[in-house]
Amino acid sequence: MARLPGLLALAAAFAVAAALLASAPAFTAAVGDVLADAAVDELPADRPVLTLRGFAEFGPDTAGARDAVVDALAAVPGLRDPVATLALGDTQAHLRVGTRATTARVTLLARAGAASAVDVVADGGPAGGVLVSETVAATLAVGPGDTVTLVLRRSATAVGETGAGSAGAVDLPVRGVYRDFAGAAAPPYFRGVPPELLPQSLAVFGGLVEPQLLIVEPAHLQTLLDGAAPGLPGRLWWQAFVDPSLSGADDVATLAGAVAGLDRATQDPFTGVGGALAQGGVGGLVMRTELADLAAQVDDGIERIEPAVGSVQVAAGAVGLLVVGLGGWFAAVRRRRLLRVWAIEGRAPWAVALRTTAAAGPAAVVGVAVGGAAGPALVRAFGPSTVAHPEAAPWGALIGFASVGLAMVAVATATAASRALTPGARRAHWAWDLALYGGAAALVAQALVRGSRADPGALDVVGLLVPVAGIGAAVAAGGRVVGWLAHRVRQRGGGLGAAWLLAWRRTAAALGDRLSMVLPVALAAGVAVFAAGVVASVDAGLDAKSRIVVGGDVAMRTTGPPVVTELPAGATVIRTGTASVQTGSRLWLVVVDPDGFAAATGWDPSFGLPADEFLARLAPTGGDAIPAIAAGPEAGTVPRTGAVRPAGLSLPFETVGELTAVPRMTPLRPSLVMRSDAIAAWAAANPGRVPAAFGVDPDVDTLLRTMSRFVIAADAADDVEALLAAAGERVSAVETRAALIGDPAFSGQRWAFDYLRLVALAALMLAFVVFAFALAARRRQMVVAEALTGRMGLGRWVGASALAVEVGALTVVATGLGLGAAAGLGWLVIDEFDPLPEVLPSLPMILPATGVAAVVALAAGLASLAWLGAWRAARTGDMAEVLRG
Amino acid sequence: MADAVVACRDVVQIYASERGTVQALRGVDVDAHAGSVTAVVGPSGSGKSSLLRLLAAIDVPAAGEVTLTGRSLGELSGRRRRRLRRRAVGFVSQRPADNLEPGVPLRRQLRAAARFRQAELAAADELLEELGLSTRAGHRPGELSGGEQQRAALARALIGGPALLVADEPTAELDRTATVDVCASLRRLAADRGLAVVVATHDAAVLAAADRVLHLRDGAVQSATLAGEQRAVIDGAGRVQLPPEVVAWFPNQRVRLEVDPETRTVRIWPS
Secondary structure, eight states: OOOHHHHHHHHHHHHHHHHHHHHHHHHHHHHHHHHHHHHHHHSSSSOOOOOEEEEEETTHHHHHHHHHHHHHHHHHHTTEEEEEEEEETTTTEEEEEEEEESSOOOOEEEETTTTHSEEEEESOOOTTTTEEEEHHHHTTOTTOOOOEEEEEEEEETSOOOOEEEEEEEEEEEEEEEEEOBBTTTOOGGGGGGGGGGGGGGEEGSEEEESSEEEEEEHHHHHHHTTTOOEEEEEEEEEEEEEEETSHHHHHHHHHHHHHHHHHHHOSSSSHHHHHHHTTTTEEEEEEESHHHHHHHHHHHHHHHHHHHHHHHHHHHHHHHHHHHHHHHHHHHHTTHHHHHHHHTOOOHHHHHHHHHHHHHHHHHHHHHHHHHHHHHHHHHHHHSSOOOOOOOEEEEEEHHHHHHHHHHHHHHHHHHHHHOGGGGGGOOHHHHHHHHHHHHHHHHHHOOOOTTTHHHHHHHHHIIIIIHHHHHHHHHHHHHHHHHHHHHHHOOTTOOOOOOOOHHHHHHHHHOGGGTHHHHHHHHHHHHHHHHHHHHHHHHHEEEEEEEHSSEEEEEEEESOOOOOSSOTTTTEEEEEEETTTTOOOOEEEEEETTTTTHHTTTTGSSSSSSHHHHHHHHHHHHSSSEEEEEEETTGGOOOOEEBBBTTOOEEEEEEEEEOOOTOOEEEEEEEEEEEEHHHHHHHOOGGGSSSGSSSHHHHHHHHTEEEEEEEEOOOHHHHHHHHHHHHEEEEEEEEHHHHHHHHHHHHHHHHHHHHHHHHHHHHHHHHHHHHHHHTHHHHHHHHHHHHHHHEEEEHHHHHHHHHHHHHHHHHHHHHHHHHHHHHHHHHGGGGGGTTSSSSOOOOOOHHHHHHHHHHHHHHEEEEHHHHHHHHHHHHOOOHHHHOO | TTTTEEEEEEEEEEEEEEEEEEEEEEEEEEEEEEOOOOEEEEOOSHHHHHHHHHHTTTTSSSSSEEEEETTEEEGGGGHHHHHHHHHHEEEEEESGGTTTTTSSSSHHHHHHHHHHOOOOHHHHHHHHHTTTGGGTTTGGGGGGHHHHHHHHHHHHHHHTTTTTTESSSTTTTOOHHHHHHHHHHHHHHHHHTTTTEEEEEOOOHHHHHEEEEEEEETTEOOOOOOTTTTOBBOOOTTOOOOOHHHTOOOSSOOOEEETTTTEEEEEEHHH
16 A cells, blocks of 8 residues: 555654664763763762771681672772771770879871871881881880780770670781871871771860871781680771773763672672671671762752753654654545545545555564664764763663554544545544643643742643643644634735735645644644754853853852962952841842952843942942842842841941842842942041951951952963962862753753754654645646646746745745744743743743744755755646546 | 345434434335346436435435345444445446555455455456456556446455445546446346346446336436437426436437327427
8 A cells, every 4th residue: 555655754753763762861861971971970089988987806707808898899880999997996995014004095007008108207016016106116116126015995886795895805916017197197108098087186185186196007917916805896998999981971880880789799698798797797887978979969960861861852842743643644634535435445544554564564663663762772872971872762661662653544544434424524624623722721821830849740741731732732733723724815816926826726625634744843843943042041141150150261269368460361359258237137148259250250231230330339429328239039028228137237327229230249148249349448438447356457458357368260260279289378168150051950851952953853843744745645636736836828937836835935924833832932931941940030042043044944845855856746747647537 | 035136215314513414315115136237317416325324224215215235234233233234236327436445456356355355266267357357467456448437346345255446436437438448247147146236327238228217316216218219307386397418419409309299199200
């Protein structure tokens, strides 16, 4: 029944839709990779990311337990350099030599490399002995070759014991003496040592540093303990570092799973690692790791984006099914004579549908197979990650999609077959009636169910799926209106030239009777523009919001007295802090330096005033009050005049304007902005109103010393930071606008809509497949019309022009409906997509010219192809042959 | 009616349209017997197609009764009526293109029809042979002439040995030679296979081949004549409406009447 071009078109439709379906989970996986990579990048490379700690009663099997855990850690993919640390001694351990004893607590530390990391000042004792600190050596008057006794007491937390008491003692030969750590600052090697073992300077005891570390190579520890009674109390730590090659969500998930598995294994005292630990006298194991959080972080990110991508997937599947169903319908309409023959012969509609489905089955299978394989490849080419995820292709869903698609073909064919003998019931309004009523229900749902800011999943489902359905509804409703108008004016057109008259009548007929061919184009165009609009709006919104949150391209928080007074061009200082006003409410006080302010902050017009005017309004007036501008949420509640009180100071102010936003304002309360030179001028003019605690003729930094101080710079972060560092000014934190914009928590949504835009553009191609199906179904009329215009003495251009005008008009109507619906719905729902809703009142709805132009250009190109194909078919058709069938 | 393949009694057919209901048939009585060719003539809108759809069991009457091979259509479900149509009816449409699958060689589509109607595959070849299409069996419909296509349509319609063949103006788009071929085929098939053939036509050649001619007008049978006999009605004003083919005998539409009061006969001659 089916012919090759039709089968190819069907296979293409299935392939494109399947590719879109298959790319959704691959896209989610790719986003997971990006999230995982970003999270892994934040992990420290120079300190352990996993620590396992346990208490031990040292015995002959303790070393075996130590090695078992090290081996287990080494087997975890994504971890590297597992290291074990053994510490003998607890909170009350001390050293004794004769009658001399240490005051400070001591710990015998066995850790690979530790002995090499200290500065040995005296050596010569037994190689298997311990290194003692200068303090211990001086306290006990010992040196290399001497022996010290480590006296241990069992603590309440020791394994299987309660209370405290003597646990034993062990004699330790002194191998050498190492230089005391400077204060409590240990050499860099010790940054990796469990913090519990790092010497701390105890101020209450006059600078006593403890624990004092006795250091021994791990290989010698057991030898040292051989002579002691078993069961000496101590602790073990195992640590591991993250493998820098760790990449992708799967690796992270595998790592997290392996770590969780290891954690469980250590708790099992009978088998495996747990058994070895139990045998080694190690218990009370506690694991601390950032890796579980890492996996949870990735999972959260994926969870945020999954509903959006899932919605896109559903939309892609629905558009694909619409294309396949309408394609089946138009193909059946084209074969209506054949269906009539079969119906007269007594074939049941379901039998005809079964036959059609059997014929279309191979095309569906091939299309779905190709599309399913292509989806992950498309994501790899265009998605956020270059890692392919062929395993993510949802073959179950694809098989379901193919089945439903074939079922729709069957239903369309059966419907056409059942109507084959009833000519009056041939018109198909069901497709867009379905869209109309379904979409209307979606719009009602949108009106009733608003997304929750606290639940991004719900937000995305309502915010994405419903607008897409809403576009379909708006297009269907608009199409019905246009169709009604077209029906009204169908008989008009008198006085037009031949081509225009033909085009008028054909277009009116098409709009009146065949809007189902317009609907998919309009829907795809609308969704593409909607997605592009959301992306552009989120981009623009994030750009402005990042300037507010960070202040400029980079913000460096400095602590301590400011040293640098002259900042380079493109840098400025902003001070922030809370303050109260006379009403008792709290304000966020923002003090800006006028020098370089506009250049450093990259002032955004959406803030409400041009930067020059903003600074000019705040300029010192010499009056009794400092000019101030209220900004941010509830700016209107700021008193017109009054006094703002940062700690210890009372600054009279007069509000001279309001702004939507200002750099470094807080979204939590209204902000009041002042210029630092205006504050200085007021202080100079009113010395009696400045408390004596600020001194005589205080400068701004002194006046505002309780406020946080940020050096804001535009695009010159390294230079300014270097300048501050060179001057000795401490930078305690660095924030960048790029980091904020690139935060996966914000970017995920943008990626989803970028993806949706791609999906919609691909769907636009699918929609024109429907368009071509519809034109093909009318080939007979077109051939006859072409022949008749020729017989009427009209040139070929008449028919070609008429067809071009018809196709063009339908395309214009379709894209116009789609763009209009997208713009309207986008304006209604754009707030739902605000990644930082607390900053700035709302996102602007932007319809990007490039996005609109891309849709229009693609639609124009595809319409041209459709026109060319249809005109060629009409021109090359033989009317006699057409009449014969 | 007992031995009629298809029979209509007081059949009324009403269609719903956008402008209201249309009464297409108003109390029609028709019988078609095995081995006979019945022609249905009448102007456009007279109800020919409606009658043929009823006879072919495509529709059921709004009132009255249609029996096909002894089974009343009104008592059958749509499924059983479809099965009856599959078993007992062959249908040929006016346009050759409406009767055959495009792009499928004749033998293949006849064999497909044979499988569908549970007939011997050899029946396809026999019918092609019988209708003089053996040499064209491998050709597609587009490669055949109009007459050949309609004969192929007859072959397809007759696969499975239906008792009734319904043809809706099968010669309307054929030239004279092809028309003669199709008429001869119809006549021969009716006689050889014991078919009841009902043909809607305007073609004199088909009328000449018919055993019986039904004249439909405004949904009612105006007259029923046997072959060689023509009937007409005298209206209240004394006008006689002759069949078009009879009118064609008088090119200038002027006649001379010879009236015999004794025998109450009227003879007409060209004037």
